[in-house]
Amino acid sequence: MRRIENPPPAVGQIWQDTDPRSHGRTVRIVEVSDTHALIELHERLGNETPGRRTRVRLHRFRPRRGYRYLGTN
Template identity: 65%
Template sequence: MTAETPTPAVGQIWQDNDPRSHGRQLRIVETDATHAVVELTVPRGAGHLHAKPGRRTRIRLDRFRPTSTGYRYIGTA
C-alpha cells in the first residue's frame, strides 16, 4: 500500500530521511510560497546526539518528498 505525500502544511510532522539524522523529526510551524519554517522535535528514546529540540530553520518546500535527501510525512501534531 502506498500513501500519498501531502502538500506541506502547518502542524504536520515530517521525518528526515538522511541516515546521518536518524530519528530527527520536524514540525511545520509556518509556510510561504517557497519555504517552510520548521521546529525540530526529537521523539523520546531517539538518542540523536546533535538534535536541539525547539530549534527552528527554513526548508524549501520541494524537499518535502520521500527521497534519500528529503523528508517523509509522519502525521499531524
C-alpha cells in the same frame, strides 16, 4: 506498484528526515510560505537544541528527497 505521495506541507504536520545521517530526526512545520517551510525540531537527538527552527525549501517534502510525512500534531 502505486507510489505513495506525501500531502502538501501544512502547519502542524510532523515529518521525518530521510537522510540516514539524521538518525530519524523528526520536525514539525511551524509556518509555510510560497517557497519555504519554517520547521522546528520535534525530537531531541544528540547535541541539537530542542525547538531549534530552520527554513527548508518546499520541494524537499517528498519521499527520497528529504522528508517523509508522519502525521499531524
